[in-house]
Amino acid sequence: MAVWLKQGPGSLKIGYEVVNTFPHDPTAYTQGLLFDGGVLYESTGQKGRSSLRKVELETGEVIEKLDLGDEIFAEGLALAGDNFYQLTWKNNLILVYNRAFELLKKVAYDHDGWGLTFDGTHLIASDGTAYLRFLDPETLEEVRSVRVRIGNRPVGQLNELEMHGPDLYANVYQTDYIHWIDKTTGNVKATIDLAGLWPLKDRPDRNAVLNGIAIDAKTERMFVTGKDCPKLWEIKLVEKKVQ
Numbered sequence: 041m042a043v044w045l046k047q048g049p050g051s052l053k054i055g056y057e058v059v060n061t062f063p064h065d066p067t068a069y070t071q072g073l074l075f076d077g078g079v080l081y082e083s084t085g086q087k088g089r090s091s092l093r094k095v096e097l098e099t100g101e102v103i104e105k106l107d108l109g110d111e112i113f114a115e116g117l118a119l120a121g122d123n124f125y126q127l128t129w130k131n132n133l134i135l136v137y138n139r140a141f142e143l144l145k146k147v148a149y150d151h152d153g154w155g156l157t158f159d160g161t162h163l164i165a166s167d168g169t170a171y172l173r174f175l176d177p178e179t180l181e182e183v184r185s186v187r188v189r190i191g192n193r194p195v196g197q198l199n200e201l202e203m204h205g206p207d208l209y210a211n212v213y214q215t216d217y218i219h220w221i222d223k224t225t226g227n228v229k230a231t232i233d234l235a236g237l238w239p240l241k242d243r244p245d246r247n248a249v250l251n252g253i254a255i256d257a258k259t260e261r262m263f264v265t266g267k268d269c270p271k272l273w274e275i276k277l278v279e280k281k282v283q
Contacts, residue, residue, distance in 0.1 A: 052230040054220070055280035056237070063100035064265050064272040066244075068093070072117025072126070072156060072200060073252035075263065079103065080254060083117035083126050085267075090114035092126060092141055097263075100272065106141045116156030116200060118163055120177045125163055127153025134180055147180045155201035155210065159223065166201055166210065170194035172226070186226040188219070195219065195228060202253035204260070211251050218253065218264075233280055237273060238266055 064070075068091075072083035080095040090112045094104040108114055114135075115127040123144065126135040134147045151173065155166040162174040162183060174183045188195045188210075197213040208223040209232070218232040234250055243249075245268075252265040252272075265272040 053280040054230050054232045055278050056232065056234060056275040057278050058237070058273050059261075059276055060274040062097060062263075062272045062274070064269055065095075065100060065102065066268055066270040068269075069247075069267045070200075070252040070265055070269065071115045071267075073254040073263070073265065074117060074119055074157075074202070075254040075256045075261075076119055080263070080272075081117060081119065081124065082252070083114050085114050085129065087111065087113050092117070092124065092137065094141075097272075104141060106137075108135075115153040116165065118156040118158045120158040120163060123177075125156060125158075125177070125180075127156050127165060129153050149180065154213075155199050157201040157203045157208070159203045159208075164201060164203070164208065164223065166198040168197060168199075168213070170196045170198070170226075172198070172201075172208075172221075172223070186223065188221055188226045188228065190228045200251045200253055202255055204255045204257065209253050209255075211253060213251070214249050216250055232277060234264065234275075237264070237275075238269060238271070244268055 069085045071085040074081050082093040084091045088110045090108040092106040093102050113129040115129050118125045122139055124137040132149050134149045136144045151167040154168050157164050163177050165173045170188050171185045173185045199211040199213040202209045208221045210219045216234040219228045220230040248268045250266040254263045263274050
């Protein structure tokens with residue numbers, strides 16, 4: 041998925057082209073999304089609606105679903121080895137499951153939960169601030185953190201996260217942007233502009249925003265969706281045209 045990078049941090053804007061459009065459950069408040077073994081796994085939020093799901097890409101059919109109960113507001117999702125890790129927003133918990141969606145443990149977590157991904161060594165979590173926190177997947181203790189920035193300006197509202205090779209992508213909450221971040225330095229290398237993908241007139245309410253990034257590591261296919269969104273798009277990144 042390597043797209044050219046040039047100039048300084050955050051100076052490059054990247055556009056997109058839609059490759060395919062797939063159905064997506066319009067009642068799924070998407071918080072975390074990942075692709076593994078030919079299927080999508082999804083974490084959905086809101087109290088009373090939070091779930092962990094296995095979803096067929098082509099049809100959007102929910103193959104398997106675990107409802108989490110009225111007290112849980114689920115957020116980001118990551119797969120590390122054979123375990124799924126699911127953040128909660130303000131429940132101060134990380135939920136750990138096996139591939140059969142059996143709950144293995146609940147671990148206390150001191151921060152708001154937003155996005156979550158795995159870089160092959162550490163889980164990386166966002167909490168709505170400009171900081172990304174690196175967690176040991178065994179103990180779930182924080183190993184280090186990095187502040188995300190464009191130049192010297194911190195960048196917050198980082199939501200759903202996705203790793204692909206050395207690259208980290210982050211939805212920017214309530215925008216149509218995905219930041220492309222150097223996970224080591226926190227520099228925003230580029231910004232993907234998804235303007236027009238899901239027009240405002242087609243959204244059910246102001247909470248229906250773009251969120252959810254999944255990449256097939258084998259084919260480099262990139263998928264994006266939104267909260268309560270009836271579609272999931274496969275996109276490819278292209279040079280953004282300047283009007």
